[in-house]
Amino acid sequence: MATKRIAVLGGPRCGKTTLIQHLYVEMKIAGLNAGYALEYSTEYLKDKGMIETISEQYGIYLGQKKLEDELSVFDYALTDYATFVPYIYGRFMLGNKKEVKRNTNT
Secondary structure (H helix, E strand, O other): OOOEEEEOOOOOOOOHHHHHHHHHHHHHHOOOOEEEEOOHHHHHHHHHOOOOOHHHHHHHHHHHHHHHHHHHHOOEEEEOOOOHHHHHHHHHHHOOHHHHHHHHOO
């Protein structure tokens, strides 16, 4: 059976980590084979400060993906982040493709 991934998304300090920890305990009590990973970017930002480049955003994606891949041994994988989030931030950082193209041609 493929791992079912459950990602809790929300703004900073809204209780994502608390929720997945409670879900994890409840799932274990119910006898489910569950694991969880915390948000990779939290530690990254503590160590390196704010993200300023698209390559840093890609590094966060890779770090989060590694954490989530390690959960593939469980039937259920809980996380307070998701690998698609860095993609969204990356698109935001890049802006509109037409705008980027226009600016590089001047």
